[in-house]
Amino acid sequence: MVDRDFEIVTVTDLRFERILNRAGWPMTRIGEAEQIGRTVAVAGIRGHIQRERRSCMRLRATLRLFGGACEC
Template sequence: ARLLPSTGPTMLSWTFPQLLPGGRLRGKSTMVESSRFCVDTRGEGRGGRFLHEATLTMFAGIIEWSMSNGFDEIATATDVRLERILQRAGWPMTHLGGVELIGETMSVASILPADQASFDRVCPPGYRSDLRRLQRVAA
């Protein structure tokens, strides 16, 4: 995943403005934009809710990183297939605009919460984070 502050140039505003009301993301200091989400799920490891453990781990890591860096919302442009995966994980999206066909992909811009409740819902059993330990070492 790529996570960038929403106060700078964003994929949503520059590449997918048709997904946004007015064609512009109203970024803020507590919002990060997520793009380029990719997980290799070819191996073993189906987790809860019939999703791969790697997918749930990636979702938990994104939320944990966002919270630890002062972000409470994640803006994203995605296809509706990933939206269904997010819903199965218990991490529902709030649409910013309508669903649009881009190329051959039904796409949507949305906001995801980056909060403890979302983390708790997506976090797979056995999730272990070194993020807090690494932050203590850096301090």
């Protein structure tokens, strides 16, 4: 895996935002939270992060607890 800087821009629900925070991948919100169907969604950016194996493994482990998957 090659380490390099990149940005992630995402729209996600509040629950997944909390998962990202717990995994050490906090994001900066863009605008206010919005109701979309039965969930509340937020847009955010995680800027200038380095793709590190340790961070990716931590995110994968956290997502597994909630039945999710991640490809890093």
